[in-house]
Amino acid sequence: MTAPLLETERLRLRGHQASDLAPMLAMWQQPPFCRYLGGQPLPENEVWTRLLRSTGLWPLCGFGYWAVEEKATGEFIGAVGFAxxxxxxSPALGDWPEAGWVLAPHCHGRGYASEAVGAALAWGDKNFPRPRTVCLIDVANEPSLRLANKLGYKEYARTELGSTPVVLLERFAPG
Structure with a gap:
């Protein structure tokens, strides 16, 4: 299985391509982008591994990450999806799809994250055999916590990922 194409008013969610490496690398080199994602820019080989992982999830799990591009420009601006x-x-996330999203800093504050994650969740609501998804967010990442809450995620636990305190959230599909 490959990533299905999803479109919103302003965005296109599509499968990753090798040509996404350069804009992904540029995104992962920006300190504001990395702030809640380990804190350090990633080298090219690690960004390439992330791109491969995003692509490889689809055939193995039946879900994965989409590359997000702006329709008006065709510019790669981030990734959203499930993993x-x-x-x-501990507590373990189990085998529930874990939602995640990352957008380039120059796109923050435009409502793109809400639009893209909303489209991914709508796809998941129709395609997952069970109604629950989870997500994990750095406790200091207030914008992502607000977005998760807006999209129906509720906190159910706190733990650490490495030495970073994180919030575990869950969402049940409507209906």
Whole structure:
């Protein structure tokens, strides 16, 4: 299975392509972008591994991450979707799809995250056999916590990922 194409008013969510490497690398080199994602820019080989992982989730899990591009410009601006990262945390996330989103800093404050994640969740609501998804967010990442709350996620636990305090949230599909 490959990523299905999703479109919103302003965005296109599509499968990742090798040509996404350069804009992904540029995004992962920006300190404001990395602030809640480990704190350090990533080298090219790690960004490439993330791109491969985003693509590889689809055939193995039946879900994964989409590349997000702005319709008006065709510019790659981030990624949203679902994963099974098999994180070694307690409490465990189990086999529930883990939602995630990252957008380039120059796109923050435009409502793109809400639009893109909303489209991904609508796809998940129609395609997942069970209604629950989870997400994990750095406790200091107030914008992502607000977005998660806006989209129906509720906190159910707190833990640490490495040495970073994180909030675990869950959402149940409507209906």
């Amino acid at each position: 099974d990262f098999r994180r070694a945390i």
